[in-house]
Amino acid sequence: xxxxxxxxxxxxxxxxxxxxxxxxxxxxxxxxxxxxxxxxxxxxxxxxxxxxxxxxxxxxxxxxxxxxxxxxxxxxxxxxxxxxxxxxxxxxxxxxxxxxxxxxxxxxxxxxxxxxxxxxxxxxxxxxxxxxxxxxxxxxxxxxxxxxxxxxxxxxxxxxxxxxxxxxxxxxxxxxxxxxxxxxxxxxxxxxxxxxxxxxxxxxxxxxxxxxxxxxxxxxxxxxxxxxxxxxxxxxxxxxxxxxxxxxxxxxxxxxxxxxxxxxxxxxxxxxxxxxxxxxxxxxxxxxxxxxxxxxxxxxxxxxxxxxxxxxxxxxxxxxxxxxx
Amino acid sequence: xxxxxxxxxxxxxxxxxxxxxxxxxxxxxxxxxxxxxxxxxxxxxxxxxxxxxxxxxxxxxxxxxxxxxxxxxxxxxxxxxxxxxxxxxxxxxxxxxxxxxxxxxxxxxxxxxxxxxxxxxxxxxxxxxxxxxxxxxxxxxxxxxxxxxxxxxxxxxxxxxxxxxxxxxxxxxxxxxxxxxxxxxxxxxxxxxxxxxxxxxxxxxxxxxxxxxxxxxxxxxxxxxxxxxxxxxxxxxxxxxxxxxxxxxxxxxxxxxxxxxxxxxxxxxxxxxxxxxxxxxxxxxxxxxxxxxxxxxxxxxxxxxxxxxxxxxxxxxxxxxxxxxxxxxxxxxxx
Numbered sequence: 014x015x016x017x018x019x020x021x022x023x024x025x026x027x028x029x030x031x032x033x034x035x036x037x038x039x040x041x042x043x044x045x046x047x048x049x050x051x052x053x054x055x056x057x058x059x060x061x062x063x064x065x066x067x068x069x070x071x072x073x074x075x076x077x078x079x080x081x082x083x084x085x086x087x088x089x090x091x092x093x094x095x096x097x098x099x100x101x102x103x104x105x106x107x108x109x110x111x112x113x114x115x116x117x118x119x120x121x122x123x124x125x126x127x128x129x130x131x132x133x134x135x136x137x138x139x140x141x142x143x144x145x146x147x148x149x150x151x152x153x154x155x156x157x158x159x160x161x162x163x164x165x166x167x168x169x170x171x172x173x174x175x176x177x178x179x180x181x182x183x184x185x186x187x188x189x190x191x192x193x194x195x196x197x198x199x200x201x202x203x204x205x206x207x208x209x210x211x212x213x214x215x216x217x218x219x220x221x222x223x224x225x226x227x228x229x230x231x232x233x234x235x236x237x238x239x240x241x242x243x244x245x246x247x248x249x250x251x252x253x254x255x256x257x258x259x260x261x262x263x264x265x266x267x268x269x270x271x272x273x274x275x276x277x278x279x280x281x282x283x284x285x286x287x288x289x290x291x292x293x294x295x296x297x298x299x300x301x302x303x304x305x306x307x308x309x310x311x312x313x314x315x316x317x318x319x320x321x322x323x324x325x326x327x328x329x330x331x332x333x334x335x336x337x338x
Numbered sequence: 339x340x341x342x343x344x345x346x347x348x349x350x351x352x353x354x355x356x357x358x359x360x361x362x363x364x365x366x367x368x369x370x371x372x373x374x375x376x377x378x379x380x381x382x383x384x385x386x387x388x389x390x391x392x393x394x395x396x397x398x399x400x401x402x403x404x405x406x407x408x409x410x411x412x413x414x415x416x417x418x419x420x421x422x423x424x425x426x427x428x429x430x431x432x433x434x435x436x437x438x439x440x441x442x443x444x445x446x447x448x449x450x451x452x453x454x455x456x457x458x459x460x461x462x463x464x465x466x467x468x469x470x471x472x473x474x475x476x477x478x479x480x481x482x483x484x485x486x487x488x489x490x491x492x493x494x495x496x497x498x499x500x501x502x503x504x505x506x507x508x509x510x511x512x513x514x515x516x517x518x519x520x521x522x523x524x525x526x527x528x529x530x531x532x533x534x535x536x537x538x539x540x541x542x543x544x545x546x547x548x549x550x551x552x553x554x555x556x557x558x559x560x561x562x563x564x565x566x567x568x569x570x571x572x573x574x575x576x577x578x579x580x581x582x583x584x585x586x587x588x589x590x591x592x593x594x595x596x597x598x599x600x601x602x603x604x605x606x607x608x609x610x611x612x613x614x615x616x617x618x619x620x621x622x623x624x625x626x627x628x629x630x631x632x633x634x635x636x637x638x639x640x641x642x643x644x645x646x647x648x649x650x651x652x653x654x655x656x657x658x659x660x661x662x663x664x665x666x667x668x669x670x671x672x673x
Contacts, residue, residue: 174349175356177601182608183626183642187364190630267485274487275611275627287487294491294616303495310488317483 042330049326052319059316063133075112076124078131079282085114085122092118095304116308119289120298125308128284132309135285136316139200139278140265144258146204147265148211152254155215156246160223160238169216173209181206182271189277199278203268207261214257215250222246252331259324263317270313286313342661350654355411357646362410365639380423414643420636424629429640432625437644439523440621443613444606446537447544448599454545455552460583462553463560474553481550486609490543490616498539523619540617544609548602555598559591593663600656604649 044050071077085093088104099111116125158169185206192198222228222245231241270287272278274294279285281292286309292298293305377393378385385393394400398409413420419429458478462471498518518539524532563569563586572582610623622641629637 171349171352175353177604181604182611183623183645184361184364186611186627186630187638187642191364263483270485271487271612277630290487290491294487299491300495300499303492306488306491306495310484310492313485313488314480314483317485318479321479321482 039330042333043326046326046329048322049330052322052326055315055319056323059133059319060137062130063137067127067130067134070127070130074115074124074127076127078123078127078284080123082112082118082122082124084108084111085118085124090120091301092120092122092298092305094302095308117302117304119292119305120296125289125305128289129286129308129312131284132286132289132312133316135196135273135279135283136266136269136313139196139203139269140262142200143203143207143265143268144261146200147208147261148254148258150204150208151211151213151215152247152250154208155212156219156242156250158212159216159219160242160246162220162223166216169212173212173216176209185268185272186275186277189272194277194280196279196283199269199272202272203265207265207268210261211254211257214253218250218253219246222249256324256328256331259320259327263320263324266313266316266320286310339661343658346654346657346661350650353650353653354647357650358411358414358643359407361639361642361646362407364642365635419640419644422629422634422637422640424632424634424637429637432637433622433640433644436620436622436625436641437648439619440607440610440614440623442523442526442533442537443540443544443610443619443621444603446534447541447548447606450541451545451549451552452595452599454549455556458549458553459556460560460587463557464564464579464583466557466561471557475557478550478553478557481546482554484547485612486543486547487612487616489546490540490613493539493543494616523621537619540613540619543616544606544613548606552595552598556591556595559594560587563587563590589663593660596663597656597660600653600659603652604645607645607649 067078076082082099084099084102084104086104087093087100093099093114095117096113096115097117098107098109098113100106101108101111114124114126116129119125119128154169154173158166158173185202188205189198189202192202228241228245231245236244266286269278269285270290273285273287274291276288276291278287281288289309290306290313293309299306377390377397377399380397381390381393391400398406401409410420417430419433421427422429422432425432458474462474462478465471519536524536526533564582569582569586572586577585607622610621611627612623613619614621614623615627622645626638626641626645629635629641
């Protein structure tokens with residue numbers, strides 16, 4: 014097919030000129046979406062903040078994650094606000110030489126800035142871990158259902174549908190109570206209640222792929238199921254799963270925050286955005302200073318926003334015809 | 339149509355059996371894993387072995403597991419959801435009133451989010467990439483990114499609670515705003531105005547993220563539809579935008595939204611956890627969460643099973659409604 018015919022057929026600019034590799038086209042399209050690039054950069058910063066930023070923030074401020082400073086509370090026991098310095102021993106006035114709390118302190122006198130950074134660790138570990146497990150299960154179930162069809166598909170599809178009909182959060186909380194709170198447990202619980210979304214996507218994609226000519230050709234020259242699966246089916250699932258994965262990571266960050274908020278996620282005193290929020294809300298301290306809710310809330314919202322924008326950008330870059338933005 | 343409906347009802351029944359089995363199994367998993375024997379819990383710490391055995395016999399936990407499950411399903415079929423350990427009364431007596439509160443919350447919120455989503459989605463979708471559409475899209479993305487457990491306390495702070503310090507992040511607030519009550523529930527039949535007044539903030543908190551998701555969906559559907567030939571033909575014949583929305587877009591979009599609503603009932607019941615705890619509404623989420631904290635298993639299982647039945651029923655009803663609204667679905671599903 015000539016380049017001219019190609020561009021006439023599609024309303025979207027597919028870069029006229031010399032033939033390029035698909036990955037080259039992908040990067041060119043992705044780079045043009047400035048919001049998606051900015052989101053990607055922001056997410057890299059969040060990862061860096063979680064990895065190196067957390068200990069760095071602890072070192073610079075001199076407060077560790079769970080260190081409770083009495084001087085961060087005033088005489089009534091109310092914590093420091095944003096950009097305030099610690100109180101004098103009587104708790105009546107700010108000490109001009111006291112330590113600066115950039116994002117304020119929580120009700121126990123812990124530094125919110127340091128805790129938000131450490132909270133990023135928990136959010137990212139749980140979200141990425143759970144997403145990886147969910148996608149792995151999703152690939153196995155979805156490919157089996159889509160590739161083998163018939164009875165396998167009927168059973169798998171019913172299974173997926175039933176799983177989706179569950180009130181997930183209610184059961185997740187019950188399951189979390191059974192196996193106890195903890196980082197790995199939260200991760201497993203979230204994976205158990207999210208695998209069916211990738212499974213459904215993979216199944217539809219595999220069914221569509223099975224009908225393509227190149228799979229038919231591979232089969233007609235005697236390719237085994239194994240060969241077709243690993244050389245033809247799985248590579249074609251990478252793009253949709255990458256796009257879909259970013260949105261699952263986003264929902265899983267919320268899921269973890271929700272579990273921690275209900276007290277069945279990552280246990281105290283480990284900082285997590287969800288437990289910071291719940292600590293401020295259930296104790297009622299946010300009514301004295303809404304920054305207690307706004308600080309972890311902003312971290313959550315910005316990360317979610319960036320993940321969603323990145324996902325949209327990736328989707329467009331992989332397949333410009335699939336999305337209108 | 340009848341064939342399609344019967345088939346769909348059968349699938350719903352299979353789902354229900356799977357869910358009751360899972361909830362029941364989880365119940366025994368809970369009992370086993372936490373090391374708490376239900377009979378021991380009821381009889382108390384000082385109970386003798388004989389007393390515990392007597393309670394076990396009354397509860398039926400001394401029978402083989404398959405018999406226990408059979409009995410559980412049999413009782414469910416007769417509207418018996420079990421007996422709460424902590425509150426010492428039938429689970430049904432606790433769950434049904436709570437379900438009314440949750441239903442008020444979810445149904446009211448669904449109306450709010452559908453109205454919001456319809457306005458935002460249609461306005462944006464009719465003129466894609468316009469300034470208005472871009473502005474609305476930013477709102478949609480923000481709405482999707484903001485979890486309900488952040489929206490709820492913020493709404494309750496700004497519209498319900500009187501700020502003591504009167505400033506947010508150093509910016510002074512003009513006046514203490516105490517526009518809405520932030521706790522309590524008023525029965526709809528006793529005081530309809532008070533009911534809506536007490537639920538206004540919970541509805542809004544609940545509805546925002548759903549409104550954003552639905553608005554994005556409606557926007558995409560509208561964009562897809564307005565490029566169709568029949569819309570162009572209608573325009574060429576001089577039809578107004580209002581008429582096109584009414585006669586061409588709505589019949590094509592409604593079935594999709596109905597199915598989404600049916601699927602989201604299960605998701606929405608999860609969200610009820612957060613909204614009910616922040617606003618102090620005695621609903622299913624509240625009952626379920628406190629039962630989990632008190633290790634009151636029959637109440638937990640009762641809540642889960644009840645919520646699951648509601649979710650499956652809504653899902654099935656939505657599918658059948660989708661079939662009724664869109665003949666293509668019932669043809670595909672019928673054979």
